[in-house]
Amino acid sequence: MQRRLGFWVAMGWAALLLLPWHFATRSIAGDAALVQGVTGGAAWLLPLVLPLLAALAATLSPDPQGRPRAGWLIAAGAGGLGWLILQSLLVAQPGLGLGAALYAVTALVLCAHGLALRGWCKGDVFIVSAIGLVLGSILVFVGYPVIRILLSAVQDNNGNLMIAGLFGKLTDSSIWGLGCVTGSGSVCGVAWNTLALATVVGLLTTATGLAFALIAVRTGFRFKTALRLVSILPVITPPFVIGLAIILLFGRAGVVTDLMSTLFDIPRSRWIYGMPGVALAQVLAFTPIAFLVLVGVLQGVSPTLEEASQTLRATPWVTFRTVTLPLIRPGLANAFLISFIESLADFGNPLVLGGNFDVLSTKIFFAVVGAAQDQGRAAVLAIILLSFTLSAFLAQRLWLGRRSYTTVSGKGDAGLASPLPSGVRWAATAVAALWTVVTVLVYGTILVGGFVKSLGRDNTPTLIHYQTAFGVEHGANGWWFSGSAWDSLFTTLGVSLVAMPLTAALGLLTAYLLVRQSFIGRGAFEFITMLSFAIPGTVIGVSYILAFNTPPIELTGTGLILIIAFVFRNMPVGIRAGIATLSQIDKSLDEASLTLGARSFTTLRRVILPLLRPAIVTAMVYAFVRAITSVSAVIFLVTAKYNLATAYIVGRAEVGEYGLAIAYSSVLIAIMVLALLMIQLLVGERRLGRRAPTPSADSSASADSPVSKVNA
Structure with missing residues (x-):
C-alpha cells in the first residue's frame, strides 16, 4: 500500500507542477498550478499543496500497526477535493484543465485508501476507489448538468426565480388532460x-x-x-x-x-x-x-x-x-x-x-428551440x-x-x-x-x-448522391477527398471509436459494483446511473451547454464534450446488460478466487470478465452504433470543426435532399455492420462447458425426444 500511495502522491505533484491547470491554455510550464500560485498572482492555488504533504506524512509516518494513517489520508483527499471545488466556483478563472482533473482523481484515490484502511468494503482499495471514481464522474457529467437544467423549472427566461408558477406548470391540462377518454376533447395530455x-x-x-x-x-x-x-x-x-x-x-x-x-x-x-x-x-x-x-x-x-x-x-x-x-x-x-x-x-x-x-420529448424540443422559447x-x-x-x-x-x-x-x-x-x-x-x-x-x-x-x-437510376457525399478526385497535388461528407464521417468514426471502450468499461464496472458489492446508498447510486438515459437527448444537449459553456468546466466547441456526452448517455445499456448477466453468475466463483489470494481487480479481470462476454458485446455494440446514429443528444453540441454524420444528414434532409441523406445513411449502415462483426470476433463468446447438439439432431429432435449427442 505504501508503494501505491507513493505513486498517487507523485501523480498529485505532477498535476500541480507539470500539467496545464486550465483547459484553454496552450503553455504547459507557464500554466502549472504552483507556477501560477507563486508568480502569477493565483494565491488561491497554493493551499492545494497541503493535502499532498498530509498524504506524504501519512505514508512516511505509519500508525502503531505499521499502516499508513487512515484519518490523515481521508482528510487529505477530502480536503484537496473540497478546496479544488470551492476555489473553482468562487474565483473567476478559466475552465479547469488536465492538471486539475488529475489532481481530483488523486484526491479521490487518497481518500479511498483511507476509507479502505478504516474497513470500508472489507478493506478493498480497488472497490472503494472504483465506487468513488464512478460516482464522481456521474455526479460531474450527469448530476451537475441535470441540476442546471432543472433549475430552469423555477426560473423565467431572464434567470429570475418564479417558484410560485411551478405548481401551475406541473398540473397544466395540456400535460395531464384526459379529453380523449372523457369526451371533453379530442386529444389526451402529452x-x-x-x-x-x-x-x-x-x-x-x-x-x-x-x-x-x-x-x-x-x-x-x-x-x-x-x-x-x-x-x-x-x-x-x-x-x-x-x-x-x-x-x-x-x-x-x-x-x-x-x-x-x-x-x-x-x-x-x-x-x-x-x-x-x-x-x-x-x-x-x-x-x-x-x-x-x-x-x-x-x-x-x-x-x-x-x-x-x-x-x-x-x-x-x-x-x-x-x-x-x-x-x-x-x-x-x-x-x-x-x-x-x-x-x-x-x-x-x-x-x-x-x-x-x-x-x-418533442414538446421539450420545441420549448427549447421553438418560437416561444421557454426553458422553464x-x-x-x-x-x-x-x-x-x-x-x-x-x-x-x-x-x-x-x-x-x-x-x-x-x-x-x-x-x-x-x-x-x-x-x-x-x-x-x-x-x-x-x-x-x-x-x-x-x-x-x-x-x-x-x-x-x-x-x-423521379426514379431514374443515378450515383450522384454518393458522388456528392463521398467523391474522390485527382488533382495536381494527388488524390483528395472532394465529397462533402468526408469530414463529418472521419470525425464521427474517431469520436465513436474513443467513446466505445470507455462506455463499455464504465458501464460494466458500474454493474459489477451494483451486483457484487454492498455499500450505503447503492439503490440511489443505481438510479443516478439511469438519469442520462431517461432524459431526452435534446435536454442532455441543452443541459451540457448550460453546464459546460462557462467555468469551472469549459468543454463546448470541443470534441471532448461529444465523447463525454456519448459515454454517459449510452452507459446505462452496458449497466443493465451487465446486471442481467451478473445476476446469473454464482458469487462462489468470486469467493473462490479471493480465497486463493487473488485481489478483487484480478478476480474481475480473470474470472468475471470472461463470463461477461455477452454483456461486453452488448455494451460495445450499443455504444458504437449509438455514437454514430445519435441525433438529439449532440445536435446542439456539434460545431463546424467537429461536425457529425447525423448532423450532416439532418441538414440535408431539412433542405429536401433526401437522396443524399439516405445515401449517407446506407454508407453508415455498411460501416457499422463491419464494425459489429469485428467486435464479435475480437470479444468472442463465453464458453460454459456444455454439450451441444449437432445441427441435424437439433433440427430433427421432437419436443419429447432428448438429444444425447455429445460435442467432442
Missing part, C-alpha cells in the same frame, strides 16, 4: 400519450426480442447469422431515416398504400401519422436492444435445471413456463426497462411520424419524464424481488437445453418473420433511395 406509447413499445419490443433470442439460442434455425444481422439493422440506422422509409412505404402516397389501393381498392389514409406509426418505428428500432440483452441471458440458463424438470415428467410447455421463463426474469425486466426508457427519450421518430400525437417549461416536462423513469425503475425492482437467478456456477454443466414447445416455437417464428418482412421493406426503401434521383418522383 404525459398520458408518452406513458401509453412507452408501455406498448416496451411490451412489444420485449416480446419480439425474446422471440428472436429463442430462435437464435433454442432452435436449429440454419440462418442464425443472417437472423442476427437483420435483427441488428434498425439499431445501426439514424431513427428519422426509419421514419422516412415508413412514410415512403405506408404514407398516403407510399408504395404499399398505392399498391393496396390499386389491387384491393383500400382507400388511402393517414393512419401512419400518430401513435401507430411512432410505435411501429420504435419497435423496429428498439427490438435489437432487447434481443442483445435477452440472448446473453438465455444462453446462461442452466440446461441441467430444465433436464431435471423433464426427468420429473413435466411437459416442454410446463418446463418452459415454470423453469426457463422465471430464470430469465432479469433479462426480461431489463429489456423492458431499456425499451420503455428509450421510447420515453426518443425524439426522431415522434418528430417525423407524430402528426398531432404529441409526446414529452422544458425543465418541468423533463421532471415529469424523470418521474416516469423512476416509476419504471421501482416497478422493475418490485417485480424481480429478492429471488435468486443464479444459473452459471463453478460446477460442470453438461446438460442440453430443453427443446421449445411447438406452440412457442411457431409463435416466435411468426413474430420474427413478420418483423423481418417489415424490416426488409424498410431497408429496401433506404437502399433504393440512394440510387435514384428522387424516390417516388
